[in-house]
Amino acid sequence: MTQYNFNEIIERRGSNCFKWDGLEELYHRNDLLPMWVADMDFRSPDFVLDAIRQRCSHEVLGYTMPSSSYWQAVRDWLHNHYRIDATTEQLHFIPGIVAGISYAILCLTQPGDRILVTTPVYPPFLNLPKSSQRTLVVSPLKIENGRFCIDFEDFEQKADRCKLFIMSNPHNPAGTVWGEEVLSRISEICERKGIVVISDEIHADLTLPGHRHVSYSTVSRHSRQHSITFVAPSKTFNIAGLGSSICYIHSDELRKTFYGWLDALGVANGNIFAFTAAEAAFAKGESWLKQMLDYLLDNVHTLDTFLKENMPKVKAVLPEASYLAWLDFSNYGKTHSELSDLLINKARVALNDGTTFGGSAYEGCFRMNLGCPKEMLLEGLHRIAETIK
Numbered sequence: 001m002t003q004y005n006f007n008e009i010i011e012r013r014g015s016n017c018f019k020w021d022g023l024e025e026l027y028h029r030n031d032l033l034p035m036w037v038a039d040m041d042f043r044s045p046d047f048v049l050d051a052i053r054q055r056c057s058h059e060v061l062g063y064t065m066p067s068s069s070y071w072q073a074v075r076d077w078l079h080n081h082y083r084i085d086a087t088t089e090q091l092h093f094i095p096g097i098v099a100g101i102s103y104a105i106l107c108l109t110q111p112g113d114r115i116l117v118t119t120p121v122y123p124p125f126l127n128l129p130k131s132s133q134r135t136l137v138v139s140p141l142k143i144e145n146g147r148f149c150i151d152f153e154d155f156e157q158k159a160d161r162c163k164l165f166i167m168s169n170p171h172n173p174a175g176t177v178w179g180e181e182v183l184s185r186i187s188e189i190c191e192r193k194g195i196v197v198i199s200d201e202i203h204a205d206l207t208l209p210g211h212r213h214v215s216y217s218t219v220s221r222h223s224r225q226h227s228i229t230f231v232a233p234s235k236t237f238n239i240a241g242l243g244s245s246i247c248y249i250h251s252d253e254l255r256k257t258f259y260g261w262l263d264a265l266g267v268a269n270g271n272i273f274a275f276t277a278a279e280a281a282f283a284k285g286e287s288w289l290k291q292m293l294d295y296l297l298d299n300v301h302t303l304d305t306f307l308k309e310n311m312p313k314v315k316a317v318l319p320e321a322s323y324l325a326w327l328d329f330s331n332y333g334k335t336h337s338e339l340s341d342l343l344i345n346k347a348r349v350a351l352n353d354g355t356t357f358g359g360s361a362y363e364g365c366f367r368m369n370l371g372c373p374k375e376m377l378l379e380g381l382h383r384i385a386e387t388i389k
């Protein structure tokens, strides 16, 4: 069995890499250690790169289409990992999940319609409804025993008259795995109130050892009928730059509406490298993924230990899935802008600003990306600890 080396430091600067080459634009300096954009600093898997190289050796890159072996690889992955038994007809290629969510908003709702989200959450969930003139309805999560939880009393009340609920399952920014019980409760409420649920499961494959991802579509007869599920190999195999995502809809009616709309716009035709890479990833990726998740879990433990020993005042929500951790520095008695300034200009690390995940309620909070070689993680942590003390 191939043993992969996730300790290798790979120079990404100069490759038009958003995480490293995009620092200047957001942070106004380019000498930061980037622990923000949600991709990993690991090499994309050899079997994916080989498949792309092999396809290039054909030397004609004309119009393409998804092959039956691509669909088989997708269906097998969904069946083996998430007990989703999808027919090819129930699946649709999508160039990206953010685009997919945006299409769903435009297709299924009208300006002014209410769209529910829980915060803190991945910023496009907040921005897409607003920029399409829908009414954003926010139900803040609570923190209990170091985990984010849904405040069901608030959720139920806010869900009134909503058309859509957009859910990150598992949850970004803190990698919370929603268990069967929570998802069933959401399903019961959304069914009763006639809400379509968009379950963004992009981080599902990154569920860490010791936890189990449950696909929203599988928790009840109703959840299967009233949901749109998005999945992708992009986070899993570090191939986000290829734009290769998949939509799953079980309901005939919902599918007819949404897939008909996608096809009318001609937005989901796909490209050669997206199909080639996704097929190779899903067909050959089990061992790579297992080794990578073990490595990520070790990084989570490293972060946990480091914080306890060196920054005990930080309140952390550690990921159960993904490589994203939510760090609350508010106990240090500094304002959000003072903390931000310290992190950027003294520690020289780029974290995601917590307020972008839901506004001023998250002042003092920052999201850290642990998807990197341990040496880089420790470098970032040491820089922060030196500065903050």
Ligand SMILES: Cc1ncc(COP(=O)(O)O)c(C=O)c1O
Pocket: 038, 095, 096, 097, 098, 099, 122, 168, 172, 200, 202, 232, 234, 240, 245
């Ligand atoms: C919850 C969530 N959805 C979607 C995306 C982006 O998906 P895509 O690149 O397919 O648009 C991200 C990226 O960080 C994410 O965290």
